Amino acid sequence: MSTIPFLRPLTCGAAAAVAAVAVFGLAAPASAETTVAEPSTFTSAFTVMATPDQVVNPDGVFTPGEAGATGEFNFRVNSDLDIICYDITLTNVTGDYQSPAKTATHVHEAELGKPGPPRIAFPNPAPVGDGPRTSSGCLQGPFTTGVVVNGADTGAGFTLKALEANAAGFAGDSHTVNSPAGVVRGQLSQMPVGGLQTGGGATAAAADGGSQTSAVLTVGAGAAVVLGLGGFALYRRRSVQPEPTPSR
Numbered sequence: 001m002s003t004i005p006f007l008r009p010l011t012c013g014a015a016a017a018v019a020a021v022a023v024f025g026l027a028a029p030a031s032a033e034t035t036v037a038e039p040s041t042f043t044s045a046f047t048v049m050a051t052p053d054q055v056v057n058p059d060g061v062f063t064p065g066e067a068g069a070t071g072e073f074n075f076r077v078n079s080d081l082d083i084i085c086y087d088i089t090l091t092n093v094t095g096d097y098q099s100p101a102k103t104a105t106h107v108h109e110a111e112l113g114k115p116g117p118p119r120i121a122f123p124n125p126a127p128v129g130d131g132p133r134t135s136s137g138c139l140q141g142p143f144t145t146g147v148v149v150n151g152a153d154t155g156a157g158f159t160l161k162a163l164e165a166n167a168a169g170f171a172g173d174s175h176t177v178n179s180p181a182g183v184v185r186g187q188l189s190q191m192p193v194g195g196l197q198t199g200g201g202a203t204a205a206a207a208d209g210g211s212q213t214s215a216v217l218t219v220g221a222g223a224a225v226v227l228g229l230g231g232f233a234l235y236r237r238r239s240v241q242p243e244p245t246p247s248r
Helices: 160-165
Strands: 044-050 070-078 083-091 105-109 118-122 133-140 170-174 184-187 189-191 202-206 213-217
Touching: 044 170, 070 160, 070 170, 070 184, 083 118, 083 170, 118 133
Parallel strands: none
Antiparallel strands: 044 070, 044 184, 044 189, 070 083, 083 133, 105 118, 105 170, 170 184, 202 213
C-alpha cells in the first residue's frame, strides 16, 4: 500500500502511556505500545460512528449500550511504522469505565454483529462526567491489551497491516460500569487520506524542483462523507508550511 503525504507531524504530548494491569491473575506482557509523535505520512484512515444498538456481548447477542450515547473514532494509520493516531469522542456517556483489559476503549477484531478479541487498547476518553469525553494521540506497536487468552495477550502479533486488509472486520468500542458489554460500538469504515475530495474540499500541491510539498486538508462541520452505516466523520484542519530557505 502506498504512503500518502498527510499534514505536519504533531507532538502528542497530551497522550500518556497506559500502564499494563493484571488480568485474571496474569500480568500483561512487559512489551507494549509506546506513545509517539504523529508521523508526516499515513497509509490509510478510518472512521467509526459508534452507537448503542451495535453492541454485542461475548456470546454474540445484541446487548444495547447506553441510550442516547454516541462515539466518534477517527484513526490515521501508518502501517509501515505500525503507528495509529486516534481522535476519540464519546458523548452522552455516563458512569466510570469498566473492562478486563488495561483500558476500556478498544479496537476489536470483530465482524458486524459478532464478538471478537481486543487488538488495541486506547487511553479512555476524559473527563468522566456529564460532558463529552475525548482522547487523542498516537501509539506504535507492538500492541498489548492486557487480556490474556491461552497464555497470550490478544494484541500479541497484531499489526496494522491486518487492519488495513479488512477494516470492516474491526470495530471500535468503549465499556462502562453500566454497560460492560459496550456502551457504544461501530465498525471501521475507510476514509480518504490527504489530497482527496471529501465534500469539504481538500487540496494538495507540490512545487517544482523537488521542493517541500504543501498540503491542506479542510473538512468543516458541514462536510460529511456518507459511510456504509450512514455515519459522518469530521476532521480537524491542519496544514503543512514550506520550510524557509536557509540563508547563504
